[in-house]
Amino acid sequence: CWGLASAGEVGQGSTEALGDNVGEMGDRLPAVNLGASRTAVEIAVGGEHVCARLDNGSVKCWGLASAGEVGQGSTEALGDNVGEMGDRLPAVNLGASRTAVEIAVGGEHVCARLDNGSVKCWGLASA
Structure with a gap:
């Protein structure tokens, strides 16, 4: 991921934007670490958060959580x-024992x- 990272949405443990300087892309752009032996089979991007459906059917989300959109019961x-x-x-x-087959x-x-x-x-449920 690259771009604005003010809430960690590029998934690199930082709020530094990526891709806005020469030499940050290509082989120098680090992959998002989703965990040991885990790979993404689907990604979806929101306003300032990202979710990935992993190869084992789990879902991990990161970035802004002001409305609970990262799914951890917190606004951090x-x-x-x-x-x-x-x-x-x-x-x-x-x-219990549920896996995701699609995310939006x-x-x-x-x-x-x-x-x-x-x-x-x-996440946000207001009309």
């Missing part, structure tokens, strides 16, 4: 400080379609 941003990504970034609790992200909310056909959403 994730990914903006060292040590918050990778295995330290918790997966969203989708319920809006400005300040996220929805996941689960393996049992149900849909769960979190």
Whole structure:
């Protein structure tokens, strides 16, 4: 990920923008650490947050959390400080033995379609 990182949305444990200086892209652009042996099969980007559906069906979100959009029961941003990504970034609790088959992200909310056909959403709920 690259671009604005004021809330950690590029997932590098920093609020420094990436891609705005010569030499930051290509092989020098680090991959987002989603955890040991984990890979993303889908990503979705909101206003200032990002979610990834991983190869094991879990969902991890990082960036701005002012309305709970990272799904951790907190309004603290994730990914903006060292040590918050990778295995330290918790997966969203989708319920016992539930996995996501699809994710969709809006400005300040996220929805996941689960393996049992149900849909769960979190984040801003105002009309």
